[in-house]
Amino acid sequence: MKKVDSRHPNFALLAVLAAAQLSHASSLSTPSSSRPRNPWTILMRRDTEKGPIPEALSIAPSQYWEGNDGPWSTFPLQVGSGAVGGLQNVRVMISTAATAIWTIASEGCPDGYVEQCPTVRGGLFLRNQSLTWVPDSIYQTGLETNLGLDSSGYVGYDVATLGWQGSGAEMTNEHSIIWNMADSNYWIGVFGMNPRPTNLTDFSSPQTSFMQSLFHSKNIPSVSYGYTAGNRYRLDGVYGSLTLGGYDGNRFIPNDVTFPFYEDISRDLSVNLHAIATSKGAPSNLLPDGSISIFIDSTVPELWLPESACAAFEEAFGIQYDDDMNRYTISSSTRQRLLTQDAGITFMIGPEVNGGETVDITLPYSAFDLQLGFPIISVNSSSRYYFPLQRAANSTQYTLGRTFLQEAYLIADYERQNFSVSQCVWEEEKVSSQKVVSIISSHLNTSSISLADGRAKVEGKDEAVSRAVIAGVAVAAVVFVALIGLMMFFFRRRNAARKRRQAELEEQEKAARRADHVIPHISHPVGGELDNDGAAVYEISARSKAHEIDSHCEIDRNKYGYSEMQGQEFIGPGKGFATEIGSTAIYELAGSDAQVPELEATRAGRQRSGRGGFI
Ligand SMILES: *[C@@H]1O[C@H](CO)[C@@H](O)[C@H](O)[C@H]1NC(C)=O
Ligand SMILES: *[C@@H]1O[C@H](CO)[C@@H](O)[C@H](O)[C@H]1NC(C)=O
Ligand SMILES: *[C@@H]1O[C@H](CO)[C@@H](O)[C@H](O)[C@H]1NC(C)=O
Ligand SMILES: *[C@@H]1O[C@H](CO)[C@@H](O)[C@H](O)[C@H]1NC(C)=O
Ligand SMILES: *[C@@H]1O[C@H](CO)[C@@H](O)[C@H](O)[C@H]1NC(C)=O
Numbered sequence: 001m002k003k004v005d006s007r008h009p010n011f012a013l014l015a016v017l018a019a020a021q022l023s024h025a026s027s028l029s030t031p032s033s034s035r036p037r038n039p040w041t042i043l044m045r046r047d048t049e050k051g052p053i054p055e056a057l058s059i060a061p062s063q064y065w066e067g068n069d070g071p072w073s074t075f076p077l078q079v080g081s082g083a084v085g086g087l088q089n090v091r092v093m094i095s096t097a098a099t100a101i102w103t104i105a106s107e108g109c110p111d112g113y114v115e116q117c118p119t120v121r122g123g124l125f126l127r128n129q130s131l132t133w134v135p136d137s138i139y140q141t142g143l144e145t146n147l148g149l150d151s152s153g154y155v156g157y158d159v160a161t162l163g164w165q166g167s168g169a170e171m172t173n174e175h176s177i178i179w180n181m182a183d184s185n186y187w188i189g190v191f192g193m194n195p196r197p198t199n200l201t202d203f204s205s206p207q208t209s210f211m212q213s214l215f216h217s218k219n220i221p222s223v224s225y226g227y228t229a230g231n232r233y234r235l236d237g238v239y240g241s242l243t244l245g246g247y248d249g250n251r252f253i254p255n256d257v258t259f260p261f262y263e264d265i266s267r268d269l270s271v272n273l274h275a276i277a278t279s280k281g282a283p284s285n286l287l288p289d290g291s292i293s294i295f296i297d298s299t300v301p302e303l304w305l306p307e308s309a310c311a312a313f314e315e316a317f318g319i320q321y322d323d324d325m326n327r328y329t330i331s332s333s334t335r336q337r338l339l340t341q342d343a344g345i346t347f348m349i350g351p352e353v354n355g356g357e358t359v360d361i362t363l364p365y366s367a368f369d370l371q372l373g374f375p376i377i378s379v380n381s382s383s384r385y386y387f388p389l390q391r392a393a394n395s396t397q398y399t400l401g402r403t404f405l406q407e408a409y410l411i412a413d414y415e416r417q418n419f420s421v422s423q424c425v426w427e428e429e430k431v432s433s434q435k436v437v438s439i440i441s442s443h444l445n446t447s448s449i450s451l452a453d454g455r456a457k458v459e460g461k462d463e464a465v466s467r468a469v470i471a472g473v474a475v476a477a478v479v480f481v482a483l484i485g486l487m488m489f490f491f492r493r494r495n496a497a498r499k500r501r502q503a504e505l506e507e508q509e510k511a512a513r514r515a516d517h518v519i520p521h522i523s524h525p526v527g528g529e530l531d532n533d534g535a536a537v538y539e540i541s542a543r544s545k546a547h548e549i550d551s552h553c554e555i556d557r558n559k560y561g562y563s564e565m566q567g568q569e570f571i572g573p574g575k576g577f578a579t580e581i582g583s584t585a586i587y588e589l590a591g592s593d594a595q596v597p598e599l600e601a602t603r604a605g606r607q608r609s610g611r612g613g614f615i
């Protein structure tokens with residue numbers, strides 16, 4: 001009996017270890033376990049060290065008022081790196097249409113051009129002084145071609161940080177697409193907020209935008225932003241507000257109206273403008289021919305409206321188009337009259353062509369009281385004001401420019417493919433503080449299984465694990481019970497046999513003792529050794545796959561139309577990039593035709609208006 005008893009601890013050990021093994025495995029799918037439930041969560045933690053879901057970030061403005069058609073609030077941007085020039089600080093305007101960064105090149109400030117040229121142009125980016133600059137070629141931006149404002153410049157890749165470096169409110173992208181431009185269509189650089197990839201035609205793959213890169217590197221919770229341009233006439237100046245991956249809830253009056261992205265992705269932020277009305281002046285209806293589809297685009301300052309609307313504005317405010325200046329210039333006496341009259345102008349916009357829900361955005365007259373600068377007017381001319389209105393030749397030119405975003409707050413969500421436009425708030429305590437709200441991508445929702453790539457599979461694996469564990473436990477329990485029963489049976493049998501044998505042996509022993517014979521040896525049963533340290537090994541193979549991107553674009557290799565500035569030759573500096581503009585083909589870049597995932601490609605019919613006369 002003794003020898004059989006000695007086997008029992010081994011059975012107990014086996015059972016305990018088996019149970020431990022199972023419970024360890026099942027803890028994989030137990031949410032209450034300290035082990036993170038989802039392998040994706042682990043990756044997120046490692047990547048961001050900010051918790052699994054990053055927060056929206058509000059970018060601090062530069063605190064400058066500048067531009068030659070403003071004043072406008074700009075944002076700080078650092079471009080480049082290296083020992084030669086170090087980080088280069090420039091200031092940029094926010095563009096809701098551009099997909100890349102446009103900087104001003106040293107060629108944009110030729111000798112004797114204008115006093116303090118680099119400063120008044122928001123700072124230059126000297127690409128030859130950045131050790132990380134990867135030059136490519138010269139391209140047209142492909143943007144605002146419908147307004148006759150296409151520009152071109154050197155394109156390359158470099159590190160770019162939006163916001164002051166080290167301020168804690170900045171975002172860096174190591175591989176940003178950067179235009180380095182000389183012409184004066186855009187007096188100050190531009191930061192493109194549009195997350196569609198840029199297709200540079202001679203690349204096999206489209207170039208990921210700043211916003212997409214930030215999302216892929218898990219620095220922002222979604223490909224979305226909130227923006228308002230700010231203005232200098234309210235509260236002694238309220239700077240622009242830009243939030244990446246969310247919005248600043250303190251800057252606008254919320255409304256329930258949501259606009260879907262327009263079918264033409266190059267005019268995605270289009271709204272239906274139902275009416276324009278003024279509180280003072282006649283006629284009060286400033287959009288006599290009714291509803292139009294119009295694109296919200298902060299790249300340009302003006303409102304581009306139908307000619308009938310422009311005529312109504314002319315009549316209501318007594319303004320005249322200056323064909324030499326290509327603007328509605330305002331004389332100082334007219335300006336005084338209009339400022340005193342202080343007419344409010346209300347834009348009624350909605351997602352439907354007619355009817356349905358609408359939002360009213362009211363602009364005070366001050367929003368239209370903007371000033372021109374060099375080179376639109378000559379260096380020594382006295383200050384000139386203009387009314388930011390342009391006659392659109394046709395519907396491709398209808399645009400609500402930056403002027404509109406002085407009083408409107410825009411939230412664009414590129415994942416849900418919708419946006420909202422709200423009237424800004426001008427209460428001092430609200431404007432001076434922030435209420436940053438994150439827009440969370442469904443790609444980051446840990447309870448969602450609608451993920452496009454890696455995580456859905458990982459989650460599926462988790463569920464499979466828990467199902468397997470349950471099945472395993474059931475089977476193991478049955479097998480275990482059966483095994484014990486079987487073993488008991490065998491041991492009983494063996495015991496009985498042993499007893500019989502022992503009895504026999506004892507009999508023999510007695511007989512041997514009697515006969516002086518050697519006692520035979522009975523070996524002890526060997527205990528079953530468990531070859532298992534109880535450790536569960538599992539592999540996590542979560543993979544964060546980049547979004548598959550599909551885009552296209554058209555090349556126009558016949559375009560050489562680079563506008564040289566004031567007879568200056570546009571010659572690239574050394575470093576193997578001394579290409580003369582005249583001998584370099586300029587490719588028309590239709591980067592804005594590239595798509596964000598899930599977007600159907602539709603091409604814009606872009607047209608040139610032949611508008612010029614800048615220099
Ligand atoms: C970079 O280019 C600028 C303007 O073209 C020139 O003045 C400067 O010397 C160049 N710097 C270097 C390091 O090549
Ligand atoms: C502008 O004025 C300055 C001094 O008042 C003068 O030196 C300069 O030549 C003027 N420039 C032009 C283009 O008239
Ligand atoms: C986009 O649509 C969702 C619902 O589908 C809504 O909750 C959200 O507020 C909308 N976003 C904007 C910016 O309008
Ligand atoms: C995640 O998704 C679930 C269901 O799809 C939803 O109920 C929940 O609110 C989402 N959570 C977040 C943070 O979006
Ligand atoms: C980029 O544009 C070119 C020219 O239209 C096109 O051939 C190419 O396929 C595009 N690249 C991608 C990845 O779509």
Ligand SMILES: *[C@@H]1O[C@H](CO)[C@@H](O)[C@H](O)[C@H]1NC(C)=O
Pocket residue numbers: 393394395396605607608609610
């Ligand atoms: C729209 O107007 C522009 C500028 O005049 C012109 O170039 C273009 O052909 C027009 N487009 C259409 C579709 O009529």
